[in-house]
Amino acid sequence: MRVAFAVRAWAAVAPGLQSQEQWLRWADAPSCPVGAAVVELPQVPPMARRRLGHLAKMAVSVADAALVSARSADIPIVWASRYGDAAKSIALLQTQALDEALSPTAFGLSVHNGVGAQHSILRGIRANAVCVASSHCAPEAGVVEAVGLLNDVEQELAEVLLVSYDEPLPSDYAVFHDEPVAEYAWAALLVPLQPGDEGYVLQALDDVPREHGRHGESDALPHGLDVLHFLLQGKRQSLVHGHASGQWMWERVHA
Secondary structure: OEEEEEEEEEEEEEOOEOOHHHHHHHHHOOOOOOOOOOOOOOOOOHHHHHHOOHHHHHHHHHHHHHHOOOOOOOOOEEEEOOOOOHHHHHHHHHHHHOOOOOOHHHHHHHOOOHHHHHHHHHHOOOOOEEEEOOHHHHHHHHHHHHHHHHOOOOHHHOOEEEEEEEOOOOHHHHHHOOOOOOOEEEEEEEEOOOOOOEEEEEEEOOOOOHHHOOOOOOOOOOHHHHHHHHHHOOOOOEEEEEEOOEEEEEEEEEO
C-alpha cells in the first residue's frame, strides 16, 4: 500500500506548546512534553465544554484551529487515537465493580468515537466522522483512512481533516505503557498531492525485517509526536516505524 498527500494547514497543542511558532522551534530540538496542556475553548458553549474531558478539549481545539483553513466547514474528519479517553472508561469499570448504576451519558462520552461525535454535534458537521485505532500505528491508520476519503470526491474539492491525539494511561493501566508518554493533540488538513507540490508518501513495508523497523524513529517521543515532528521538520526526509502491528515508511516528496 502506498498513499500520497499534502498538508494545507495544521495545528497542535501539548504542555507548553500551543502556537505554530512554538512548535516550529520545538521541531528543531524536540523533547517529550511534560505536564498538562492549557486549553481554553472559549468558542465552545459552557455546558458543552463541561462535557468534554481534557483529552477531548485538546482534540477539539486543534480540529477547530485547522478547520479555519478549510474550504468548507463541513468536511470529513478522521480521529486517530491509540487509547482514546481511557480515564472515562476505567471510571465506568470502577463504578461497575462497586455494583453502582452506570451513567448512560458517561458511557456515551467514554467510547472511542465519543470525541469525534461531540465535535460533529458542536459544529453541525454532517460529513464523515471516522475514529480509528491501530495499536502503535494510529497515525498511519488515520492517514490511510483520510486518503481513502480524499479519493471519494473530485480532487479539486477534496480535503479531509486528520486529528491525532492521546494522553498517558490512567495509573491503573500504566503497566501497559510501552513508549514515552505525553499528552498531545494535532490536526492536519490533508489534500491531494498535486504536480509541483511538496507533500508526503506513506507506504506499508510488509517485507522489511522487524529488527530494521525502527530506523529513523525517535525513542524519546510518543509515536504520534514523532510523526508530527517529521511533518514539521523540513530537514527530516523519512521516518520508518515498525512494530508487530505494522511497518510503515513516511517520505517527504516533491510531486
